[in-house]
Amino acid sequence: MILASQSPRRIELMREAGYDVVVEPADIDETPLPDEGPRELVGRLAVSKAMAVAAQHGHEDELVVAADTIVTIDGEILGKPADADDACHMLRHLSGRTHQVMTGACVVRAGDAAEAGEAAARRFVEVTDVAFYPLIDEEIRRYVDSGEPLDKAGAYGIQGVGGRMLVKKIDGDYYNVVGLPIARLARLIDEMLNEAR
Ligand SMILES: Cc1cn([C@H]2C[C@H](O)[C@@H](COP(=O)(O)OP(=O)(O)OP(=O)(O)O)O2)c(=O)[nH]c1=O
Numbered sequence: 074m075i076l077a078s079q080s081p082r083r084i085e086l087m088r089e090a091g092y093d094v095v096v097e098p099a100d101i102d103e104t105p106l107p108d109e110g111p112r113e114l115v116g117r118l119a120v121s122k123a124m125a126v127a128a129q130h131g132h133e134d135e136l137v138v139a140a141d142t143i144v145t146i147d148g149e150i151l152g153k154p155a156d157a158d159d160a161c162h163m164l165r166h167l168s169g170r171t172h173q174v175m176t177g178a179c180v181v182r183a184g185d186a187a188e189a190g191e192a193a194a195r196r197f198v199e200v201t202d203v204a205f206y207p208l209i210d211e212e213i214r215r216y217v218d219s220g221e222p223l224d225k226a227g228a229y230g231i232q233g234v235g236g237r238m239l240v241k242k243i244d245g246d247y248y249n250v251v252g253l254p255i256a257r258l259a260r261l262i263d264e265m266l267n268e269a270r
Pocket of ligand 1: 078080082099144174224
C-alpha cells in the first residue's frame with residue numbers, strides 16, 4: 074500500500090494500524106478554487122494527492138491513500154501558517170471559540186485510477202469540533218516561538234505539548250484533528266482490500 078503523504082503523523086498512524094505502507098508524497102497545488110468551500114477543498118485535495126501518486130503506478134494492483142487537513146471557522150479556511158505572524162493571527166482568531174477541523178481522505182487502486190480516472194477514487198470528509206480556551210497574547214507568542222504551530226493547519230497541533238494546553242473540548246474523532254481519521258479510513262481500506270479478493 075502506498076501512502077501519498079510526507080506527514081510523520083499520518084505515516085505513524087497508518088503503520089500503527091498495521092498497514093505496511095511505502096511513503097510517496099504528492100506535490101500538488103493546494104490553493105483553494107474561487108468560491109470553494111472547506112469541505113469541497115479537503116475532499117478535492119485528498120483526491121488530487123491520491124491521483125497524482127496513482128499516476129506513477131500505471132496499472133499496478135496497489136492501493137494509494139491520501140489525506141488533507143484544514144481548520145475552518147466562520148466559513149474561513151485556515152491552512153498552514155505562512156510565518157510566525159500569520160500563526161499568531163490564526164491563534165487569536167481561534168481563541169475562546171469553537172472551530173472545525175476537516176480532513177479529506179481518499180483511497181484509490183492505481184490500476185482502477187488508470188482505467189476510470191477520479192471516478193475510481195473513494196473518499197470521505199471527517200469533521201471534528203474543537204473548542205479553545207481564551208488565549209492571551211503572551212501565551213500565543215510563547216507557543217508560536219516554540220515552533221510547534223508552523224507546519225500545522227490552523228497553527229496548532231493538538232498532540233503537541235503546547236497544543237494540548239489550548240484545547241477546552243473536542244467533539245468527534247481526535248485522530249481526525251491530528252490529520253488522519255484512522256478508524257474510519259481503516260474501514261474503507263479493508264472494504265477495498267476485501268472487494269479485490
Ligand atoms: C489542527 C492540526 C493539524 N495538524 C497537521 C496535520 C497535517 O499534517 C497538517 C495539515 O497539512 P496537510 O496539507 O493536510 O498535510 P501535510 O502537508 O503535512 O502532508 P501531506 O500533504 O504530504 O499529506 O496539519 C496536526 O498535526 N495537529 C493538529 O491539531
